[in-house]
Structures are given as C-alpha cells and as structure tokens.
Amino acid sequence: MTNPKKNLLDYDRLQLEKLFTDFGEQRFRATQAMKWIYGDYQLDFQQFTNFSKTLRDKMAAHFNTAVPELVSEHQSTDGTIKWLLKMDSDNAIETVYIPEKNRGTLCVSSQVGCSLNCTFCATGAQGFNRHLTTAEIIAQVWVAAKQLNHSHKNRRITNVVMMGMGEPLANYERVLPALNIMRDDFGFGFANKRVTVSTSGLVPQIRQLNADADVSLAVSLHAPTDELREQLVPLNKKYNIASLLAACREFVADKKKARITFEYTVIGDVNDGAEQARALTRLLRDIPCKINLIPFNPFPGTRYKSPSAKKVDQFKEICMAAGYICTVRKTRGDDIAAACGQLAGEFMDRTRRSANITKKIPLEVR
Ligand code: SAH
Numbered sequence: 001m002t003n004p005k006k007n008l009l010d011y012d013r014l015q016l017e018k019l020f021t022d023f024g025e026q027r028f029r030a031t032q033a034m035k036w037i038y039g040d041y042q043l044d045f046q047q048f049t050n051f052s053k054t055l056r057d058k059m060a061a062h063f064n065t066a067v068p069e070l071v072s073e074h075q076s077t078d079g080t081i082k083w084l085l086k087m088d089s090d091n092a093i094e095t096v097y098i099p100e101k102n103r104g105t106l107c108v109s110s111q112v113g114c115s116l117n118c119t120f121c122a123t124g125a126q127g128f129n130r131h132l133t134t135a136e137i138i139a140q141v142w143v144a145a146k147q148l149n150h151s152h153k154n155r156r157i158t159n160v161v162m163m164g165m166g167e168p169l170a171n172y173e174r175v176l177p178a179l180n181i182m183r184d185d186f187g188f189g190f191a192n193k194r195v196t197v198s199t200s201g202l203v204p205q206i207r208q209l210n211a212d213a214d215v216s217l218a219v220s221l222h223a224p225t226d227e228l229r230e231q232l233v234p235l236n237k238k239y240n241i242a243s244l245l246a247a248c249r250e251f252v253a254d255k256k257k258a259r260i261t262f263e264y265t266v267i268g269d270v271n272d273g274a275e276q277a278r279a280l281t282r283l284l285r286d287i288p289c290k291i292n293l294i295p296f297n298p299f300p301g302t303r304y305k306s307p308s309a310k311k312v313d314q315f316k317e318i319c320m321a322a323g324y325i326c327t328v329r330k331t332r333g334d335d336i337a338a339a340c341g342q343l344a345g346e347f348m349d350r351t352r353r354s355a356n357i358t359k360k361i362p363l364e365v366r
Pocket residue numbers: 120121122162163164165166167168198199200219220263264265294295296297298299340341342
C-alpha cells in the first residue's frame with residue numbers, strides 16, 4: 001500500500017513553502033525544516049526543536065521524511081565509494097562518489113534503468129523500470145553527504161553530476177526540484193555551475209531546463225554525423241545533431257562564461273578515427289564548449305570494444321590542436337564496477353525485471 005503521507009524531500013523550497021501555508025502554517029517553517037533535513041541530517045520531526053510539540057505531532061501525522069535504505073557501501077582502492085540504496089522492495093540503485101585532488105564529485109541517478117536504449121550503455125541494455133521520485137534523487141546526495149560526514153571526514157561533495165543511471169531530462173518534473181534543493185542555501189548549497197545535468201539530447205527539455213534552472217549542461221554526443229549517432233543513440237532519429245546543437249547554442253548564449261561539456265564515449269573502431277575527431281572539431285566550432293572523452297567501458301553482452309590508448313590520445317590531440325579543452329575521463333572505481341555506463345543497479349525481483357524490459361514508455365515531453 002502506498003504511504004498517503006507527503007515526503008518533505010519531494011519538495012524544493014518554493015513547493016515546501018506552499019505545502020506549509022496550505023497546511024495552515026507560516027512560510028518560514030519550510031526553510032526551518034530544510035535546515036534540519038539537509039543541514040543537520042535530522043529526519044525525526046520530534047527533534048525539530050524550533051517547532052512546537054503540537055506542530056511536530058501534526059507534521060508526523062501528515063508528512064514523512066523517508067530516505068532510501070542504505071544497503072551497502074564499497075570503497076575502491078582509488079578512493080571511489082559506491083553506495084547501494086534500496087528504493088523499494090523491487091529496486092535498488094547505485095550512487096558513486098569520485099574524489100579528486102581539489103574536488104569530490106557525486107554521480108547521481110535519475111531513473112531505474114533507462115528507456116533510451118543507447119547501444120553502448122549497460123543501463124540502456126537493461127531497459128526502463130521506473131522514474132525516481134524527487135526524494136529518491138535528492139536522498140542520494142543526502143545519504144552520500146551524511147556518510148562522508150560521519151566516516152570519511154576528509155572528504156566532501158563539491159560537485160554533483162546527473163550521470164548515474166537514467167536520462168535525467170526524461171524525468172524532468174522530478175529532477176528539477178532536486179536540482180533546486182542541491183543549489184539552495186537551505187539545501188546543499190552547491191554553486192550553480194557545480195551541478196551538471198547530462199543528457200543524451202532531449203531537445204525540448206534542454207530548452208525547458210535553460211528557462212528553469214541555472215545549471216551546467218553536459219551533452220552526450222558520441223558521434224559527429226547523424227548516420228553514426230543514430231547507431232549509438234537511437235534518440236538521434238527524433239532529435240538530430242543540428243537540432244541538438246541549436247538548443248546547445250541557446251543554452252550557452254543565455255549564460256555568461258558558460259560552456260557545454262560534450263561527452264564522447266570513444267568506442268574501438270566505431271567512432272575513434274582521426275577523421276571523426278576532425279569532423280567533431282568542425283561541428284562544434286561555434287559553441288563555447290569542452291570535450292570530455294570517455295573510453296568505452298565494456299559490460300557483459302556488449303558488441304563493442306574499448307578503444308586503444310593510442311586512438312584515444314590521437315583523438316584528444318586533434319581536439320586540442322583545434323583549440324578545444326579536451327579531457328579524457330579516467331576510469332575510476334574499476335574494482336567495484338562503478339565506472340561510467342556500468343551502473344546497473346539492481347532489480348531485486350528478477351521476474352519483474354524481465355517483464356519490465358519489454359515495456360517501453362513514452363518520453364515525458366513538457
Ligand atoms: N542519460 C544521460 C546520463 C547518464 S549516462 C546521458 O546519456 O548523458 C552518463 C554518461 O556515460 C553518458 O555520456 C553516457 O553516454 C556514458 N556512457 C554510457 N555507457 C557507457 C559505457 N559503457 N562506457 C563509457 N561511457 C558510457
């Protein structure tokens with residue numbers, strides 16, 4: 001049976017203020033509650049000491065602050081930490097923390113599985129199971145921040161990337177409040193540019209995001225031509241490269257000093273050639289951007305192979321010679337299967353999983 005109580009973690013500040021005023025309470029209760037939840041990791045209403053006992057009891061009767069249960073924590077030899085969170089009796093997802101010298105990046109999931117079916121992605125191969133709620137999305141940050149605060153004192157989150165399982169812009173209405181909480185001073189207070197949404201190219205939602213939230217955008221391009229991109233990202237049949245880049249140009253035009261990050265999963269003998277690199281540099285010439293190369297991470301059953309280090313270097317050199325900032329993403333957390341595109345999460349009930357794989361849901365287009 002579903003819980004009729006509203007989960008406060010499902011609401012960003014404005015929505016929470018409305019919830020409290022609709023509830024007959026003062027607006028400032030919203031920021032007070034957020035301070036308890038996100039500042040003090042306090043989920044028990046009875047510990048909200050600046051709320052009267054009557055209000056605490058009233059809240060307990062109508063609201064909850066449920067966060068997914070932490071099932072396990074794995075730490076890689078390179079410092080990467082992966083948490084498995086149980087979303088419900090059928091679904092668990094993984095959240096990954098990647099420490100670097102001057103920052104700590106949390107990779108957050110937006111869906112269990114993904115319906116977009118990119119041919120090189122483990123999440124796509126497993127099909128779509130369901131959207132995560134706002135609470136389930138923001139709770140990944142909450143659990144990770146709390147765990148780091150408790151047991152990895154020298155580590156903290158400085159950046160959040162929506163690059164875990166799922167296509168964040170296909171779950172727009174639940175992702176947006178989570179992005180707001182991440183950047184709210186009463187939430188996690190991350191700087192706008194340190195919160196990144198990664199998309200495989202949902203053009204209308206890129207425009208909507210541009211209107212709604214001042215966050216960074218990463219676009220999974222993977223190919224310089226429509227013909228090749230269609231093989232890798234089926235969504236390209238709906239939104240081709242030209243329409244995608246037009247939305248990208250608008251996105252950066254509206255923001256000072258912003259750059260789009262173009263992600264390019266480099267797949268052995270598929271898109272790793274020098275000519276493809278040159279075509280990419282021509283294609284992106286008029287867009288303020290950087291290029292992030294992700295060497296393909298293989299997974300069981302895939303038809304693709306990793307590129308040679310030589311090809312990745314050559315690709316990078318061509319991009320840099322053309323004046324781009326170009327980085328190669330290091331594979332992190334290899335020993336705990338936490339690398340990009342390898343997050344498979346877990347369907348607790350395998351029977352249900354196979355039933356769901358065949359279920360294709362239409363994209364939410366606002
Ligand atoms: N759905 C979003 C975000 C999640 S995937 C998107 O597609 O952008 C995050 C990044 O990992 C994307 O750039 C995706 O293309 C890449 N990726 C997926 N599978 C991969 C794999 N097997 N090896 C390397 N990168 C992969």
